[in-house]
Amino acid sequence: MQSFFERYYNINKNLMSMIGGWPAQNIFMKILMPTVIICLIFTLGYLEFVKIMDSWRTITEDCECFIIFVLVTGGYIKISSVVLNTKNINQLLSVIDYHWRVFVHSVEIQIMHDYAVAGRKITIFFIVTFYSLLCLFMAIPPLPKLLNIIKPLNESRPNIYMFDVDYSFDREEYYFTVLLHSYITAVIGISMLLSVDSLYIVLTQHGCSLFAAVGQRLENLNSAISSWKDNELEKTHKGGLANCVQYDRDEKIYRELIVILWKHQLCLEYVNLLNFSFGHFSFMYIFLNMMAISLLLMQILALMDRKGQMIxxxxxxxxxxxHLFILNFPGQRIMDHSSDIFDKAYNVLWYKLSRKSTQLLSILLYRTLSPCTLTAGNMYVLSLINYASMAQTSFSFFTTLSSLQ
Structure with missing residues (x-):
């Protein structure tokens, strides 16, 4: 287990260890890191709550405050998914270890390797993308200070803050202290998001690799069957010897179908466990994501004349x-790969199989008739079609909020 985890999932292990979410960590770090994160998130949420209570106006005028509330709530849900999901994550990792010991055919190993490497590359891509966006977000506040040095004006430019919160003291006097607090909170928040979501991606990639491995075995089986010639036995064998060769072939096909059915069952069990572990949290993520998109669109619209802050x-x-794409794309991948099993089973030359083999093939077709799905709270299927639907809903909500101005 340790060898392939270090080889394929070491980035995810390090990210999860940063927030105390890796199952193999010692208990002290599992308690310390989430506690520190919760305290930091609480400080931001509490200070924002104080500000909005002191100077409540309207939802459009206090849009930035509501954005921070949504982000704080999302942070609590993220850390909760780590703390409350440790047992399920550990079980998923143990199941992956089991799969690497039972999917031992050379073709299966190669497929699992390819998908694990792809999951690692996707993780790196999202880390680079999100941290780049974070750097862009963090580069705006100190910009007036730099411009005052490089290109001074008759008066100092006003300071820009990452979060519009009430610190109950003079923010101008303690500007760099406030900026440091904002930076630490933002970095931890993004790290927590990347830790959970990148793990979700690689766990889904593993599920896709299992379906791909089963599908490849079906293709190899069909290729072997199609290579038979209808009159091959009659030309090369006589009497009982021909029957013996035919019986051996039927038995090999039958045993291969048993293995395929068993491994497909492992795929279904793994996807069900994955959905059970992340489904309820995904529903809350999606709802908050849609709220955040709508509020951010409102804030961008309000800052059209202030390009620096708008960035x-x-x-x-x-x-x-x-983030919304990350939540939906893995579900689409699972759907596509599980549907491929049905297509490949349907193309098997069943008329060349024995009766007992066709019965197993019928069971496989029945099981794969409906594709596997990842859901949000067992109410919403995660897919790219629904991703577009959620984006459209976010824009509709933004339009509704804008009409309140």
């Missing part, structure tokens, strides 16, 4: 759409 929220908007 921060454009970066957040890109991140929100990216």
């Amino acid at each position: 921060r929220f454009v970066a957040m908007l890109i991140g929100a759409f990216g």
Whole structure:
């Protein structure tokens, strides 16, 4: 287990260890890291709550406050999915270890390797993308200070803050302390998001690799069957010897179909466990994501004449759409790969099989008739079609909020 985990999932292990979410970590770090994260998130949420209570106006005028509330709530859900899901994550990792010990055919190993490497590359891509957006977001606040040095004016430019919160003291006097707190909170928040979502991606990739491995065995089986010639036995064998060769072939096909059915059952069990572990949290993520997109669009619209501040929220908007995509794309992958099993089983030359083999093939076709899905709270199927639907709903909600101005 340790060898392939270090080879394929070491990035995910390091990210999860940063937030105390890796099952193999010692208990002290599992308690310390989430506690620190919860405290940091609480400080941001509490300070924002104080500000909005002191100077409540309207939802459009206090849009940035509501954006921060949504982000804080999302942070709590993310850390909860780590703390409350440790047992399920550990079980998923143990099941993956079991799969690497039972999917031992050379073709299966190669497929699982390819998908694990692809999952690693996707993780790196999202890490680079989200941290780049974070750097863009963090680069705006100190910009006036730099411009005052490089190109000074008759008066100092006003300071820009990452989060519009009430610190109950003079923010101008303690500007760099406030900026440091904002930076630490933002980095931890993004790290937590990437930790959970990248793990979700690689776990889904493993499920796709299992379906791909089963599908490849079906293709190899069909190729072997199609290579038979209808009159091959009659030409080369006589009497009982021909029957013996035919019986051996039927038995090999039958045993291969048993293995395929068993491994397909492992695929279904794994996807069900994955859906059970992340489904309810995904529903909350999607709802908050849609709220965040709508509020961010409102804030960008309000800052059209202040390009410098608007860039921060454009970066957040890109991140929100990216996060929504991350939630839906793995579900689409699972659907596509599980559907492929049905197509490949349907193409098997059943008329060349024995009766007992066709019965097994019928069971496989019945099981794969409906594709596997990942859901959000068992109410919403995660797919690219629904991703577009959710994006459209976010724009509709944005239009509704804008009409309140």
